[in-house]
Amino acid sequence: MVVWDSWCKRLVTSISTYSALQRLLAAPAADSIAVPIALFYKVIVMNATKRAVIVAQFLLIFPSVLFMGALVVRALQPLQNEPAHTAQQIVMWYAVRMWTLWLLLIALPFAVLVTGCVTLARNWRDDMKLSQATQQMLAAIHADRAMLFVAATTLTAGAILAIVVLHMAAN
Numbered sequence: 001m002v003v004w005d006s007w008c009k010r011l012v013t014s015i016s017t018y019s020a021l022q023r024l025l026a027a028p029a030a031d032s033i034a035v036p037i038a039l040f041y042k043v044i045v046m047n048a049t050k051r052a053v054i055v056a057q058f059l060l061i062f063p064s065v066l067f068m069g070a071l072v073v074r075a076l077q078p079l080q081n082e083p084a085h086t087a088q089q090i091v092m093w094y095a096v097r098m099w100t101l102w103l104l105l106i107a108l109p110f111a112v113l114v115t116g117c118v119t120l121a122r123n124w125r126d127d128m129k130l131s132q133a134t135q136q137m138l139a140a141i142h143a144d145r146a147m148l149f150v151a152a153t154t155l156t157a158g159a160i161l162a163i164v165v166l167h168m169a170a171n
Contacts (some may be wrong), residue, residue, distance in 0.1 A: 019074045050146040051062025053119050055097050057153040061112045063104040064160045109157040123147055 073087035094100045123144075 041056060054146060054149045055113045057116060060108045061153050061157055067105060068160060109160045112153055112157035112160060116150050117124045119150050
């Protein structure tokens with residue numbers, strides 16, 4: 001048990017941002033190793049999963065946000081001015097390639113929408129604060145910045161999909 005405690009303490013000191021784990025392991029040793037392992041999983045692995053979802057969502061939604069932003073910038077100024085000219089080139093790059101409509105403007109935002117909904121639903125189910133008090137939902141999501149980013153990218157993906165589908169239905 002002493003070897004396990006010293007290994008855990010070395011691990012915790014190398015990960016300085018997880019002070020809650022440090023406080024737990026600084027306390028007297030528990031009878032089982034389940035408590036440090038469970039806390040290690042909850043603090044490090046689950047936060048790493050949230051971070052991976054956030055990075056993946058931002059990477060997947062970026063091409064669609066770039067295209068929608070280029071549409072807005074192109075409409076704000078004459079095409080001779082520089083931001084509008086570059087925006088026009090981006091829009092034309094998307095327009096010339098048909099696969100960009102299906103992949104970059106539909107499939108990737110749909111993937112962000114699905115993963116975001118699954119992540120938010122899983123967080124809603126697992127987090128007792130969220131499931132206990134519906135009226136405090138916005139405050140709890142605001143307190144958890146990772147879930148705020150997941151919710152934002154999910155809503156952005158839904159808005160992009162709605163715009164693309166409405167545009168396709170109009171043609």
